[in-house]
Amino acid sequence: MVxxxxxxxxxxxxxWRAGWRAGRANLGPGLALWLxxxxxxxxxxxxxxxxxxxERLVGLRERLGWFFPIITxxxxxxxxxxxxLRRDPTLRADYQLKNCAFLxxxxxxxxxxxxxWYRLMAHFVGTGTDLKTVxxxxxxxxxxxCPLYAVPLTVLSFAFNRASLRSAPVWADLRAGGWYRxxxxxxxxxxxxxxIPVVALVYTLPLSLxxxxxxxxxxxxxxxxxxxxxx
Numbered sequence: 001m002v003x004x005x006x007x008x009x010x011x012x013x014x015x016w017r018a019g020w021r022a023g024r025a026n027l028g029p030g031l032a033l034w035l036x037x038x039x040x041x042x043x044x045x046x047x048x049x050x051x052x053x054x055e056r057l058v059g060l061r062e063r064l065g066w067f068f069p070i071i072t073x074x075x076x077x078x079x080x081x082x083x084x085l086r087r088d089p090t091l092r093a094d095y096q097l098k099n100c101a102f103l104x105x106x107x108x109x110x111x112x113x114x115x116x117w118y119r120l121m122a123h124f125v126g127t128g129t130d131l132k133t134v135x136x137x138x139x140x141x142x143x144x145x146c147p148l149y150a151v152p153l154t155v156l157s158f159a160f161n162r163a164s165l166r167s168a169p170v171w172a173d174l175r176a177g178g179w180y181r182x183x184x185x186x187x188x189x190x191x192x193x194x195x196i197p198v199v200a201l202v203y204t205l206p207l208s209l210x211x212x213x214x215x216x217x218x219x220x221x222x223x224x225x226x227x228x229x230x231x
Contacts, residue, residue, distance in 0.1 A: 032220070033194060033198055033217055033220060033221060034197045034198060034201075036216070036217055036220060037197070037198045037201040037202070037213060037217050038201060040201075040213055040216060041201050041204055041205060041213070044205060044209065054209060054212075057209075057212060058206075058208045058209065061208060061212075062208075066112065066115070068211075069111035069112065069114065069115040069211045069215075070108045070111040070112060071108075071111070072111065072211070072212060072215045073107050073108065073110055073111030073114065073211070073214075073215050073218070074104050074105075074107045074108040074111060075215075076107075076215040076216060076218050076219040076222075077103070077106075077107030077110060077111075077215070077218050077219065077222055078100075078103040078104040078106070078107040078108070079104060080219050081103075081219065081222040081223050082100050082103060082104075084223060085223070099161055102161045103161075106157055106161075111211070111215075113150075114211055114214060115211050117141075117145055118202075118207060118210045118211060119207070121137045121140065121141075121203070122207045125137055125140070127206070127207055129203070129204045129205070129206075133203070134200055134203045134204055137199075137203045138196060138199050138200050138203065141199050142192050142195070142196055142199065146188060146191060146192070146195075147184070147188045151184055151187050151188050151191060152180070152184050155183055155184060155187055194221070198214075198217050201213065202214050
């Protein structure tokens, strides 16, 4: 006898397949992100006024020290997307005051984290922008930093943030087992499809500008993810 209650249940999609599907779906927006990064890198190396403007930002960065990546990442990852998304009445419920405060604090912390990571890469791998150095940094970024720390922390943090509004059973989901396989692995795969070219462009710049390029692309990335998630 066939248990129709079991037979009718959809087979869960394999994590790698879900990630690959998401990566393909995001190919168009990803191309836009790559183009933004490419234009900024080309402007720094080929356009004298842009080069001079970015060098002035480097001077500001030197004066502000660690406050620079904290402020710029909080603005690009938190403040600007919040201001834009709250203009949509259908999205305001997802961006209440305490959730906006969480986003600002989260991305301020990420500014420190990303700055530390880029400095570690410069210390252990080197500050060169040759193909070998950039390739090693991209591999370490996408094989160690993102799948083992950056993506799990981000997914978990945002899950708890949304739970504060919707009482999502985050702890129950964690105790169910296979949390990394179900939530992190698909995100890592889709994330790699978007960010490997962007990260490669980041590492072609001097260390003093790497976090800034990341932040500028991040602003567009957050808006893209917000709209895709909404759909």
